[in-house]
Amino acid sequence: MSINRALRATVLVTTFAVAGLLGAGVASAHVTANVYGSEPQKGGSAAIVFRVPNEEQDAGTNKLEIDFKPEYAISSVRYRPVPGWTAQVEKTPLPSPVKNGKNLDVTNPVTKIIFTAQPGSGIAKGATEFQEFEITASTLPSNVDELMLPTIQTYDNGQVVRWDQMQTGSEEPEHPAPVVHLTAATGDEHGMSASMTTGSMTTSTDGTARWLGGAGLIVGALGLGAAIGAVLRGRKAAK
Structure with missing residues (x-):
């Protein structure tokens, strides 16, 4: 159950990071x-x-x-x-x-x-x-x-x-x-x-928003990888 919760939380983090990155692009228009x-x-x-x-x-x-x-x-x-x-x-x-x-x-x-x-x-x-x-x-x-x-x-x-x-x-x-x-x-x-x-050149505000969005994607991806690894290890141990 804890592994499933970790997976759901990681997916949410990644989703919000992607949304933030896309939002930065809209705001810069x-x-x-x-x-x-x-x-x-x-x-x-x-x-x-x-x-x-x-x-x-x-x-x-x-x-x-x-x-x-x-x-x-x-x-x-x-x-x-x-x-x-x-x-x-x-x-x-x-x-x-x-x-x-x-x-x-x-x-x-x-x-x-x-x-x-x-x-x-x-x-x-x-x-x-x-x-x-x-x-x-x-x-x-x-x-x-x-x-x-x-x-x-x-x-x-x-x-x-x-x-x-x-x-x-x-x-x-x-x-x-x-x-x-x-x-x-x-x-x-x-x-x-x-x-x-x-x-290309962006304003400082746009650049910061994109950096934060990119950082969120990286963190989300690392968390997702760790959660998947935990699931695989759990299944292997069960066997």
């Missing part, structure tokens, strides 16, 4: 701003990758707009070309200058970058594809701890999803704005985060 390597420094530069998953079964993504607050005083944004997409960086003249992270006046900061899919391109409909859009931005502000980068995702059926909600409590909003955390300046001349590398 947002537009996110990711940084490879260390966090960018205040007053420096950042290499940021926007991960955009498609979430509509009957429509594909054909446009992405990323907004930069004028008070960030970011004077330069560059982008890595994405095959099948065009990009446009927009600046907005201000009535009075704002100070950037190096305490210099900026009167024409970057306020938007727009990625537009060419005909026949874009992120395919359904929930199996995503695209990454890589940019660099400088000079980063020195008076904030994070960059909030509202993003607008447009589908080819005209539907628009605004990823612009701020998280104020423990619960994540339905359409959270992408956020990049900044660390204190260390005196490095550029303050650029680590160079881009190949491979």
Whole structure:
């Protein structure tokens, strides 16, 4: 009886671990701003990758707009070309200058970058594809701890999803704005985060959830193996 209970308990652990791992994948289906390597420094530069998953079964993504607050005083944004997409960086003249992270006046900061899919391109409909859009931005502000980068995702059926909600409590909003955390300046001349590398990147929350789910699977598998071994030893002894 104890062996059967152990088997049932182990199966439940494995089931919950699998559910947790799958749940982590569902929770990550947002537009996110990711940084490879260390966090960018205040007053420096950042290499940021926007991960955009498609979430509509009957429509594909054909446009992405990323907004930069004028008070960030970011004077330069560059982008890595994405095959099948065009990009446009927009600046907005201000009535009075704002100070950037190096305490210099900026009167024409970057306020938007727009990625537009060419005909026949874009992120395919359904929930199996995503695209990454890589940019660099400088000079980063020195008076904030994070960059909030509202993003607008447009589908080819005209539907628009605004990823612009701020998280104020423990619960994540339905359409959270992408956020990049900044660390204190260390005196490095550029303050650029680590160079881009190949491979996939996830946010820290998504990565932690996946790690916990994977750990649960391993623990469940080990427990299941031990229980099966106990059953076999019990049957052998009975014989």
